[in-house]
Amino acid sequence: MRHRYVRSLLGPFWMSLQMAIVVAVLGSVIGQMSNADMLARLPMLALSMTAWTFLNCVVLDATTALQNSASLIRDRALPPVIFLLQCTFRQALFALHNACVPLVLWLILSPHDLSHALAALPGLLLFIACTFALSLVLGATATRYRDLKPIIESTLMLAFLASPVIWSAEMINHRSTVMRLNPLTHLFAVWREPLAGGHIDPASIVYVLITLALLIFASVLTLVHLRKAAFWI
Secondary structure (H helix, E strand, O other), rough: OOOOOOOOOOOOHHHHHHHHHHHHHHHHHHHHOOOOOOOHHHHHOOOOEEEEEHHHHHHHHHHHHHHOOHHHHOOOOOOOHHHHHHHHHHHHHHHHOHHHHHHHHHHHOOOHHHHHHHHHHHHHHHHHHHHHHHHHHHHHHHHHOHHHHHHHHHHHHHHHHHOOOOOOOHHHHHOHHHHHHOHHHHHHHHHHHHHHHOOOHHHHHHHHHHHHHHHHHHHHHHHHHHHHHHHHH
16 A cells, blocks of 8 residues: 555545545435435445445455565465455555545545444345455456456456445335345445444345355365466466
């Protein structure tokens, strides 16, 4: 992080400034389209964008992490999983800087009820665990099969458009197939609903737990095959 922002006045907070501009523009556009009070929605929009940026950057970073560290893996025989862990840790630091935007908006525009934040913590931990497991699986797979990287990038863009990140679940039909089958809908719901003072749909909890179990199983298989990473790169 120091190397990336050397001689910079604001350092990583340039990302926070960018996030604030994106949230302001998106909030204005969505407010015009839905005729909703976007001032009340801005804190949740900013938090959703911060969470999505974290997930997106972790996965994309993981797809090139092993290739960028090829010399360390081959010459020093370092475990490849270390470099995939670095992706999550590095992006978590950036996410903490971006989190100042939703925090300021929450302090200004929302009631200060810490119980909602505590209730959202378990869901947020599930979100982070799923993000790391997904990056582990996709990072290793994209290293083994190089053609997957552009496919992953395109899929993430489609997932962003089809998931309740910049729009809320109330804006569309709850019985929509996209709403019911999209894992990201439930991954966001398990921490956003408590934060908004609502109740989590039990189906979302079950869906997320099943998704996490599948990702853990895939991660275990990935760790076994990661021993061959030196030959892939």
